[in-house]
Amino acid sequence: MYAIDPAEVRAALRAKKRAEAIHIRDENVSLIDIGWKIKEREDQRITQKLEVRVHLRRKLYGPAFKAFSELYPHRVVHEERIGFPVDIIQADYRLNRSWSSPWTQLPRATYFDPLQGGISISNEYRFGSGTLGGLVQDRSTGDPMILSNWHVLAGFSYAPKGTRIFQPGYGEGGWNQYTIGYLERHGMEAGFDAAVAKLNNLRSWKIDQLEIGPILGVTAPYPDMLVTKSGRTSGVTRGIVTGIGGVKKVYYGRFPRIVRNIVHIAQTSERGQVSAPGDSGAWWLEQGSNLVAGLHFAGDNMPEYGLAIDMPTILEILDIDLIIQ
Numbered sequence: 001m002y003a004i005d006p007a008e009v010r011a012a013l014r015a016k017k018r019a020e021a022i023h024i025r026d027e028n029v030s031l032i033d034i035g036w037k038i039k040e041r042e043d044q045r046i047t048q049k050l051e052v053r054v055h056l057r058r059k060l061y062g063p064a065f066k067a068f069s070e071l072y073p074h075r076v077v078h079e080e081r082i083g084f085p086v087d088i089i090q091a092d093y094r095l096n097r098s099w100s101s102p103w104t105q106l107p108r109a110t111y112f113d114p115l116q117g118g119i120s121i122s123n124e125y126r127f128g129s130g131t132l133g134g135l136v137q138d139r140s141t142g143d144p145m146i147l148s149n150w151h152v153l154a155g156f157s158y159a160p161k162g163t164r165i166f167q168p169g170y171g172e173g174g175w176n177q178y179t180i181g182y183l184e185r186h187g188m189e190a191g192f193d194a195a196v197a198k199l200n201n202l203r204s205w206k207i208d209q210l211e212i213g214p215i216l217g218v219t220a221p222y223p224d225m226l227v228t229k230s231g232r233t234s235g236v237t238r239g240i241v242t243g244i245g246g247v248k249k250v251y252y253g254r255f256p257r258i259v260r261n262i263v264h265i266a267q268t269s270e271r272g273q274v275s276a277p278g279d280s281g282a283w284w285l286e287q288g289s290n291l292v293a294g295l296h297f298a299g300d301n302m303p304e305y306g307l308a309i310d311m312p313t314i315l316e317i318l319d320i321d322l323i324i325q
Helices: 006-023 062-071 311-318
Strands: 029-039 045-056 086-090 115-117 120-123 134-138 144-148 164-166 179-186 195-199 205-209 226-231 235-252 255-266 283-286 291-301 304-310 320-322
Touching: 006 029, 006 045, 006 235, 029 086, 029 255, 045 235, 115 134, 134 195, 134 205, 144 179, 226 291, 235 291, 235 304, 255 291, 291 311, 304 311, 311 320
Parallel strands: 045 086, 115 205
Antiparallel strands: 029 045, 029 235, 120 164, 134 144, 134 320, 144 195, 164 179, 179 195, 226 235, 226 283, 235 255, 255 304, 283 291, 291 304
16 A cells, blocks of 8 residues: 555645536536546556546547637636646546346346345336345344445435335346345435345345455545455456545436545456446455445446445445444
8 A cells, every 4th residue: 555645635635626616517527536647648557646636528639629728718627726736537437237138147147045245136117237235234223234326226316215126137037026125215315326225034145245255344445455346247356446535427317416435446457347337336345355445336448447435434324334244
């Protein structure tokens, strides 16, 4: 782990807020966070230089940028206005929900008993699937629940408490008889794409992440953290945290929401896959410790990036704890 000066982090976070105030509602801005500089022209090489990072869906160069800056000067990212070194990254992050078909036949899109992290789930309304992240418990009642994304367990503003959750997901064989629980609550009002569903105890469960092993606790993510996840589509993948404290405008249908506390994950030196559609809801774990660092919800395949939401904050917002024994 590279030691970062706490005063430098605080200064970067203040500058990120200025960048957010100026740019977050720009339709070309896909994320604003703080983290390591990524040298895109050097095969996405990550350098240990802390910067405010403005991620754009499309970067312009040469005459195209000149014309844009003359027409829309207020949309140009200026380091002087932000007050901290700035990195501009090109990426277009999309929610990692999958629109399934009965012919998908993925190994993780089948019936599982016991339930565990890394397998296909959905709510009763959406013909598609995400990932069962893992098992948690209600801090007040101690009831066991599953934690995944809001757009996996709910997905619509009108999805009521008690919405049925299927395993496998709807479209992959999941139907009423495959109900494993019911939507309990979510964090979208606070800007967190996360939700929990209370189990109906018709199937057994275990705290394992499929093909990884048992969860041993929770930790805060930091730049340089090596992480791994078990997702419904891509299976076990690995990555490295490059950014924290991110904020993103996300369209859920026609309605935009601001999602906060985002963690940015890039490829490791192995250059393997980070995520794929259907991985939404998977948990990112610190490699070697099996401590949960984030809840996956979006990604980009060109280049290969993933986005998660800081797990310690989700636990507080939803008033839940991990089940670790």
